[in-house]
Amino acid sequence: xxxxxxxxxxxxxxxxxxxxxxxxxxxxxxxxxxxxxxxxxxxxxxxxxxxxxxxxxxxxxxxxxxxxxxxxxxxxxxxxxxxxxxxxxxxxxxxxxxxxxxxxxxxxxxxxxxxxxxxxxxxxxxxxxx
Amino acid sequence: xxxxxxxxxxxxxxxxxxxxxxxxxxxxxxxxxxxxxxxxxxxxxxxxxxxxxxxxxxxxxxxxxxxxxxxxxxxxxxxxxxxxxxxxxxxxxxxxxxxxxxxxxxxxxxxxxxxxxxxxxxxxxxxxxxxxxxxxxxxxxxxxxxxxxxxxxxxxxxxxxxxxxxxxxxxxxxxxxxxxxxxxxxxxxxxxxxxxxxxxxxxxxxxxxxxxxxxxxxxxxxxxxxxxxxxxxxxxxxxxxxxxxxxxxxxxxxxxxxxxxxxxxxxxxxxxxxxxxxxxxxxxxxxxxxxxxxxxxxxxxxxxxxxxxxxxxxxxxxxxxxxxxxxxxxxxxxxxxx
Numbered sequence: 028x029x030x031x032x033x034x035x036x037x038x039x040x041x042x043x044x045x046x047x048x049x050x051x052x053x054x055x056x057x058x059x060x061x062x063x064x065x066x067x068x069x070x071x072x073x074x075x076x077x078x079x080x081x082x083x084x085x086x087x088x089x090x091x092x093x094x095x096x097x098x099x100x101x102x103x104x105x106x107x108x109x110x111x112x113x114x115x116x117x118x119x120x121x122x123x124x125x126x127x128x129x130x131x132x133x134x135x136x137x138x139x140x141x142x143x144x145x146x147x148x149x150x151x152x153x154x155x156x157x
Numbered sequence: 158x159x160x161x162x163x164x165x166x167x168x169x170x171x172x173x174x175x176x177x178x179x180x181x182x183x184x185x186x187x188x189x190x191x192x193x194x195x196x197x198x199x200x201x202x203x204x205x206x207x208x209x210x211x212x213x214x215x216x217x218x219x220x221x222x223x224x225x226x227x228x229x230x231x232x233x234x235x236x237x238x239x240x241x242x243x244x245x246x247x248x249x250x251x252x253x254x255x256x257x258x259x260x261x262x263x264x265x266x267x268x269x270x271x272x273x274x275x276x277x278x279x280x281x282x283x284x285x286x287x288x289x290x291x292x293x294x295x296x297x298x299x300x301x302x303x304x305x306x307x308x309x310x311x312x313x314x315x316x317x318x319x320x321x322x323x324x325x326x327x328x329x330x331x332x333x334x335x336x337x338x339x340x341x342x343x344x345x346x347x348x349x350x351x352x353x354x355x356x357x358x359x360x361x362x363x364x365x366x367x368x369x370x371x372x373x374x375x376x377x378x379x380x381x382x383x384x385x386x387x388x389x390x391x392x393x394x395x396x397x398x399x400x401x402x403x404x405x406x407x408x409x410x411x412x413x414x415x416x417x418x419x420x421x422x423x424x425x426x427x428x429x430x431x432x433x434x435x436x437x438x439x440x441x442x443x444x445x446x447x448x449x450x451x452x453x454x455x456x457x458x459x460x461x462x463x464x465x466x467x468x469x470x471x472x473x474x475x476x477x478x479x480x481x482x483x484x485x486x487x488x489x490x491x492x493x494x495x
Contacts, residue, residue, distance in 0.1 A: 028466035029176055061172050062202040065210065065246055101248040105213065109206050110176050140244040141281035 032057035033133050033150040035113060041123035041156065049123030051085075052156075055113040059135055059148035063110055066090065066103040070136035070145060074118055077129055081118050089115040124156045160491045161455035162446070165189070165196025165236050166480055167420065168204055170462035173474040175204055183227060188477050190231040192484040196457040197228070198277075198418075200239045201267060208267075211260040221270045228272070235273035236457050237334070237418050240264040242282045254286065261290040261301075269297040275417055277334045278303040284318040291326045302334040302417040307402040310339050311412055323415050333412065336420040336461070341401045343439040344369040345424035347467040352394040354471060361391050369398045406444045413452035421458040424467070426482035434489045435482040446490040458487055 038055035058064060069088070074081040087094050090108060094117075108114060116133075132151040139146045166189035174180035180188070182204045186197055201208040209215060228235060242260055244251045252260070261282070268276050276294075278287060278301050287301055294301055303319040305311060311320075316333070323331040344366050353362055361382065368378050375398040382395050409416065421442075426435040436442075449458075460483045465474045 028469065029173075030470070032176070057176065061169065062200055062241065063208075064202075065243060067246060067248060068243065104246050105210055107202070107208070107210070110172075110203060111178060111206075138245045140242060140246075141279055 028061060028148075029057055029059050030148060030150045031152075033059050033135050033148060034131055034152040036152070038113075039124070039131060039152070039154040039156070042117060043123075048121075050121065051117055051119040052123045053115050053117040054131065056116050056133070056135065057113055058108045058110065058137070059150075060137055060139070060146070061110075063107040064137060064139075066095075066100045066106050066108060068138040068140075069097070069100055069108065070138055071097040072116070072136060073132070073134040074116070075130075075132040076118065076120070076124070081120070085119040087117040087119070089117065124154075126156050128153055128155050130154075160450055161453070162449055162491050163196055163455070163457045164192075164194045164484060164487050164491070165198060165457040165459040166192075166194040166484075167198040167200075167237075167239070167459045167461045169198075169200055169239070170460055170480050171476045172203065173465040173469065173476055186227055186231050186233055188480065190233050192481050193488070194460060194480070194484050195233050196236040196459060197233045198237045198239065198457075198459045199235070199271070199273075201264075202241060209263065211256070211263045215263070215266055215270070224271060235271045236459060237275045237277050238264060238268040238271060238273050239277040239279075240282075241279050242286075244281060254283075254289070257283065257286040258289045261286060262293050265290065265294050265297050265299050265301075268299045273299070275300040275302060275334075277418065277420070278319075280304050280306055280309055280315070284315075284322045287319065287331060288322045288326060291322075291330050295330050300330050300332060300417055302332040302415075304334045304336055304420065305339060306336040306420075307338050307341070308400045310402055310404050311335075311408050320412065320415055328414050328417075332415040332417040334418045334420060335409065335412075335416060336422050337440050337442070337445060338420070338422040338463075339402055339404045339408075340406055340441060340445060341439050342370075342403045342441050344398060344401065345439045345464070345467070347425045347438075347464045348397055349394065351467045351470070352390055352397075355390045356388065357391040357394050358387065361387060362394055365391075365395050365398050369401070369403075372403060375399050406441065406448050409445070409448050410452055413454070416452075416454060416456070418456050419449075419454075419458050420461045421483070421487065422461045422463055423479070423483050424464040426479050426486070434485045436486060437483065442486060442490060446487070458491075460484060460487070
């Protein structure tokens, strides 16, 4: 649910490093669930850009001003990703997204305790970069 | 006979508008009150930002006094707090027994401070955790009721173990909260239509619907389609046909003393010719309500709109209208204002 908010419309942008070069891109994400969850229950997502999978180590998750890898999120059990708030997911990728259209696909997985499987939530957005 | 059944709403019903920022917590309470659904059921982890994890400080008194003012303003009554138990909170291990009991004690304190009477126990909570927390709940004047939610039914051993706890501890403190989703007698149209939009095979979808609606062997159908290697969307619809269940409505009679509260689940309200109120497409409320009357149920029917997630890709979600239609139906079936 709330699938289209996994990649908030209009939020995809290139991220620049200290020297002004694009070092990747980021987008805002809402939790695809009807209640907030502790960050430890957010599993590493699949992010696929134009058909190419992004390695997990190139993903960052920023929430409430703190940036972590998804591996680090696994130990954060005292911060809840609340509804109506957006995390920023950053994809490290030298050069960022080139000008033009791109397909960004995300499968955001949640470890929901009452489900016998991991909750998978997929959304693909075609984005245009100027 | 005057019905003792009361009407309420689970604020779960308005989650789409809440998440999209068009309604806040007060707007949700106001929308329920406007329909005469004066019993308010809440999910702390949904619409109460800052709801604490076990071991963290409880919400401040200022929240609870604000909440009491809110209830007074709309003439509403807090009914039930829907709790969750994050058994998978830590990587690589499940919560142990005392951690689970601590989590439930937090919910008990929260429920008492809300002024609500009961807690909906999420189904993955072990019966022994409920039993351990029962004295604490009794001290706080709060009951706990395991949710009987598909694919579980009253026939399931896990639910039976919960009801054994209820029999031991006393039905004043422990019972159950049946979700009317155990009475899905027609596969919800919104679920089928979503699968078709997502690319499900129309012929197979038709077969899945027919098999489900005629109480056929949905498991055998799923197994066959899996063996055939059909696409994931079609297989997902077939899986829905297994997870949704259509228990006989009569099963409510056998558990009357333990029924504390009811999740009046609904997927789609629609107009029906010849009636001045809308009907639920898949759940036979016209059969359910008379049984509840007969067994003397005097708790709430708490509307829980779950169609939102199945239509959000195709049309604007209008939970307020859907809840209003559901409440109109309940009003007609209960036969009085509240």
